[in-house]
Amino acid sequence: MSSKQKHTWERFTFSERMARFTVFLGFAVALAVSLRTVEVIPEFLYDAPTQVADLLTRMWPMDLGYYREGIHEAMVETLHIASLGTLLAVVMAIPVGIMGANNIIQIPLLNWLAKLILVSSRSVNSLVWALLFVAIFGPGALAGTVCIGFRSVGFVGKLFAEALEEADPGPIEALTAAGAPWPSIFLKGYWPQVAPAFWGIFLFRWDINVRESAVIGLVGAGGIGMVLDTALNLFYWDRVSVILLSIFTVVILAELLVTNIRKRII
């Protein structure tokens, strides 16, 4: 005789629920503490609507004629900085990515070193990188290009290392068994497997870099940002609005381009 047992269905175990609760509680406490201690001056907030209205009236009408005089050339420079910087990042990311993939290089110390390089590149913001390279190379497009390159290594290298780690070991074992040298193993074993992912990462990062290279000029690293900085310092708000509009247009066009190419290659 089977007695009817009472089952209560629970989606999570007790410890899982406690862990979730702890996360939410921790965040709530952090938020409460932050809201109490952060220094916000309320008068500035009350003043904000007038300031915004003032800003908008100064921005309108736009000085559209300025595009031809000052913006176009800087915009082309920005696009070159983004593309050249992304290429530089790829050149640097391939060795670092290989070093970070623990199925290719089986030396924990090197894996760890690669991880450190990648994390440092990603945690330092692009503007901070730009400041560093402006201090080293002086203001101009060279600092911007190197900045974009160093900033993107972390992103490209991390995703490239992950793609390499996911590669199917079958072809690689076959090549190793046939006695292929290391360059052949990489070019014919790994590369065909990771190439689509690699081009996808490249395009994605180029899209991000178009956005970033538009602002690094604010600290002197070339491109449209320098024009924006000048307009801001001189309070030419009608020029600022044209610059913002052209950045917006270029960013949207870049995104459309990347989405279309990605659809075809993946």
Next chain:
Amino acid sequence: MTTVTKQEYGSPFRINWWARAGWLIAVLYVMYAANYLDVSLTRFIQGLGNGAAFLGEMVPPNFARWKLLVGNLLETVEIAVIASAFGVLFSLPVGLLAARNLMPPWITWPARTFVALCRSFHPVIFAILFVKAVGFGPLAGILTLIFASIGFIGKLFAEAIEEISLKPVEALRAAGAPFISVIIYAVFPQVQNRFIGFSSYQFDANLRNSTMVGIVGAGGIGGTLFAAFQRFDYDFLAAILISIIALVMVSEFISIRIKKVFQ
């Protein structure tokens, strides 16, 4: 009798002319763009000398003003926490309005345009505008990162909602449930886990960006960093950079732990 059949596979290592042409174009482009930007090897090598001097001044890092450093780092974290909380809160309705399978086109279009606008400007541009609107200080940084969060989470959340199964939605609608119940019982349970994932990712991104918004005066450690640059105070600069990297690494570690909790 054995018949030998020979099959032609072609060379496995045949030359891909398209790929070669692509590499050639890439090399030509690099030469053209480097020339256009006036990037040359001599300038680069000159810069390397400066870089060595620069690194020399950065070592050893100067942690003497650690009180200022800790105070600034705390403000950075506070900006990130507040901005993430409000950003997530606001991106819920925006994402919902932008989902094309639940809303009519005349609602989704404005919502999608708003999200695209939030996303296409770099946070520092928002920071400049908010510094003008609400003055110097962390409030401008918070507002900046709220907009950046809406741009990112709003888009991904709308995409997640567009991928849900519509069966529970139909079932609830057929049963005559009001709109709010449809959202709470049919839509939200399907996207909850992904939403938490996006939020924790965005918190990381906000923390990184809140170290930068100070450069234009919007609070956090960026202001001190920029001042250290302008005063050529490179050993203190090294200390700031090391503490920023450490902060980001700690937050990455925490967010990996949090993701494990919600798997």
